[in-house]
Amino acid sequence: MTLEIDGLTHRYGDEPAVDGVSLSAAEGELLALLGPSGCGKTTVVQTVAGHLQPTGGRVRLRGTDVTDSPPETRRVGLVFQEPTLYPHMTVGENVAYGLKARGVGPEERAATVDEYLGLVGLGDRRDSSPPELSGGQRRRVELARALAPEPDVLLLDEPLSALDRQLRRELREEVARIQRETGVTTLYVTHDQETAMALADRLVVMNDGRVSGTGDPRTLYESPPTPFVASFLGRSNALPGTVVGRQPLRVEVGGVELAVGTGDGHPAGSEVTCHVRPEALSLGPPGRDGAGPASQGPAGRSPDVPYPSPEGVATARSLQGEVERVADLGKRYDVTVRLDAGDTVLVECRERPPTVGGRTTVEIPGRTVTVFRRGADGVMRAAE
Amino acid sequence: MSLADVAPSWRPGRPELLVPAALGGLLLLYFVVPFVAFLSRAGVTGVVADLSTPDAQRAIRNSLLTAPVATAVATVLGVPLAYVLARRSFPGKRLAEALVVLPLVVPPVVGGTMVLSAVGRFTPVGAAAAAAGVPLTDSLLGVVLAQTFVAAPFVVVTARAGFGAVDERLERASRSLGYGPVATFRNVSLPLARGAVLAGVVLTFARAVGEFGATMMVAYNPRTVPTRIWVEFIAGGVDAVVPLALVLLGIAVLVLTAVQHLGRVQTVTDR
Numbered sequence: 001m002t003l004e005i006d007g008l009t010h011r012y013g014d015e016p017a018v019d020g021v022s023l024s025a026a027e028g029e030l031l032a033l034l035g036p037s038g039c040g041k042t043t044v045v046q047t048v049a050g051h052l053q054p055t056g057g058r059v060r061l062r063g064t065d066v067t068d069s070p071p072e073t074r075r076v077g078l079v080f081q082e083p084t085l086y087p088h089m090t091v092g093e094n095v096a097y098g099l100k101a102r103g104v105g106p107e108e109r110a111a112t113v114d115e116y117l118g119l120v121g122l123g124d125r126r127d128s129s130p131p132e133l134s135g136g137q138r139r140r141v142e143l144a145r146a147l148a149p150e151p152d153v154l155l156l157d158e159p160l161s162a163l164d165r166q167l168r169r170e171l172r173e174e175v176a177r178i179q180r181e182t183g184v185t186t187l188y189v190t191h192d193q194e195t196a197m198a199l200a201d202r203l204v205v206m207n208d209g210r211v212s213g214t215g216d217p218r219t220l221y222e223s224p225p226t227p228f229v230a231s232f233l234g235r236s237n238a239l240p241g242t243v244v245g246r247q248p249l250r251v252e253v254g255g256v257e258l259a260v261g262t263g264d265g266h267p268a269g270s271e272v273t274c275h276v277r278p279e280a281l282s283l284g285p286p287g288r289d290g291a292g293p294a295s296q297g298p299a300g301r302s303p304d305v306p307y308p309s310p311e312g313v314a315t316a317r318s319l320q321g322e323v324e325r326v327a328d329l330g331k332r333y334d335v336t337v338r339l340d341a342g343d344t345v346l347v348e349c350r351e352r353p354p355t356v357g358g359r360t361t362v363e364i365p366g367r368t369v370t371v372f373r374r375g376a377d378g379v380m381r382a383a384e
Numbered sequence: 385m386s387l388a389d390v391a392p393s394w395r396p397g398r399p400e401l402l403v404p405a406a407l408g409g410l411l412l413l414y415f416v417v418p419f420v421a422f423l424s425r426a427g428v429t430g431v432v433a434d435l436s437t438p439d440a441q442r443a444i445r446n447s448l449l450t451a452p453v454a455t456a457v458a459t460v461l462g463v464p465l466a467y468v469l470a471r472r473s474f475p476g477k478r479l480a481e482a483l484v485v486l487p488l489v490v491p492p493v494v495g496g497t498m499v500l501s502a503v504g505r506f507t508p509v510g511a512a513a514a515a516a517g518v519p520l521t522d523s524l525l526g527v528v529l530a531q532t533f534v535a536a537p538f539v540v541v542t543a544r545a546g547f548g549a550v551d552e553r554l555e556r557a558s559r560s561l562g563y564g565p566v567a568t569f570r571n572v573s574l575p576l577a578r579g580a581v582l583a584g585v586v587l588t589f590a591r592a593v594g595e596f597g598a599t600m601m602v603a604y605n606p607r608t609v610p611t612r613i614w615v616e617f618i619a620g621g622v623d624a625v626v627p628l629a630l631v632l633l634g635i636a637v638l639v640l641t642a643v644q645h646l647g648r649v650q651t652v653t654d655r
Contacts (some may be wrong), residue, residue, distance in 0.1 A: 033387035049556070050559075050560075051556050051559070070559070070564070071556070071560050072559050072560070072561075072562050072563055072564050074560070076560055077560065078557060078560040080553050080556075082551065082552045082553060084551065084554045084556075084557040086554065086572060086576075087576070088575045088576060097558070097561055098561035098562055101561055101562030101563050101564055101567075126414070145557075146560075146561075149562065150560065190547075199429050249580070361423075366445070
């Protein structure tokens, strides 16, 4: 492993900022560290860079324990959210700065500066002064400066967060290309799940100083390991339910019984929270009840009665409700429905939605539901 | 640069600045009237003749010897202190900050008395130094001690503000690019805080070269320009002060111009 963090813990006074975080990045991997502000991401980065001495845990770079080494001895490239180019040096001098420290001779230095400025598409700005550059150009120069000494690990701490949306998208593509071309192992820290999903080979989701989920972005999105990942990675509806049967797992939600694909290990009768993505839900005409034998009388169903058919497992079940709010987002509508059971759900819908106040049904495909033990959700939410 | 940029920004009909301008103008007037009144005396005295007396020459020489030394000591010790105060919090930092401004808030004559009570001829330190042949009072060294005590806070306070304005992340970036703390200070922190540090040095020098109260207590002899001015005033009144005062003024203007030229420090902000 190029980068290994093992049981990292840090406290500011009595405040724990990071609590037992472990993660690793393989050679050439782009690992995104995703989490809300204040979750401890930056503390992790500063510890890897050596600007912060952790209260506990180890950091290893290429197998060497660097936890107690000063920053200048670690081969780590660092780009902050705020620009840190040196205003008293030219663009070229900024990029050469790290090479000089490593004892690279003047000729090789000049060649390397040209190479990396070329890589970020600013070959002609070598003699410019940083204040003359645009925000996006400055970001590129910072990337070039961090990459020129060929670090073992590149740490990007919210590098695009201060930019506007358009520029952020452009530079995101640039970062992806540059990372591909240089093959540098990268730890990309962001609170923006779109950026993280778009860039990362692998995602580490952090919440309240702890790792809440690790995996490739698609897997994390489709089968979130924790309620926090479910709600932070994309949008999620949380509905209270009760387990009514196992193998396959069946859950009663709002008077309707759903056969759900995942979430084993919940005993019958236990209270659970069901997470389902707004885009997995669809709206149906009012009054149409969940068809199929499985939805009949969930309350009276005994848990050990075998489930009718494998096909029935994936059947969508409908919940009755009233349209509370419709937001027109151009390419889709976000429809908020208040269910008769009292909960509200958000439904993404492509077609023209029913009018506000009208009756509707919400169809929940069982296999898109992720089930968590009740209370687990409360803990994670409260901590956020 | 467009025409609008170079055109004078003064336009009639900006009443919102009228009141502050009037108040500020009053203060400026109060600066300029005594200055002009004093300088108008210069014509009636033989400046050059007065300055060529051995006493005046000695005073000028002493001032030019001591003030740069005091400034150098204050800078070499004060800039690191300013950096630490700007970058770290530590137990007792409040106390350290209070100590830095102490010489600014006590009257110089009291400051001089404090120095005297620490290194005076009858204290252990002063006695030992005098026995070793380097008396700490009534000597050029005493002058330097008095000047440093009173003037050093200026460079500490100003440089501290300068270092505080340098984003610490610039230093972190430098460390991650392979430079140790000392090299980072030399390559990044100091160049970026240069303006403030130089301004602090200038202020410290100006204060040191004009220092009177503390110097009088610690080392009334040998005479510096300010103590000599006092002696002249007692003997000959206002007119007798003019020649040496002009010397002090000249030194101040020279140093300010030189530093501005070398460091391109902006003391006048154009808008």
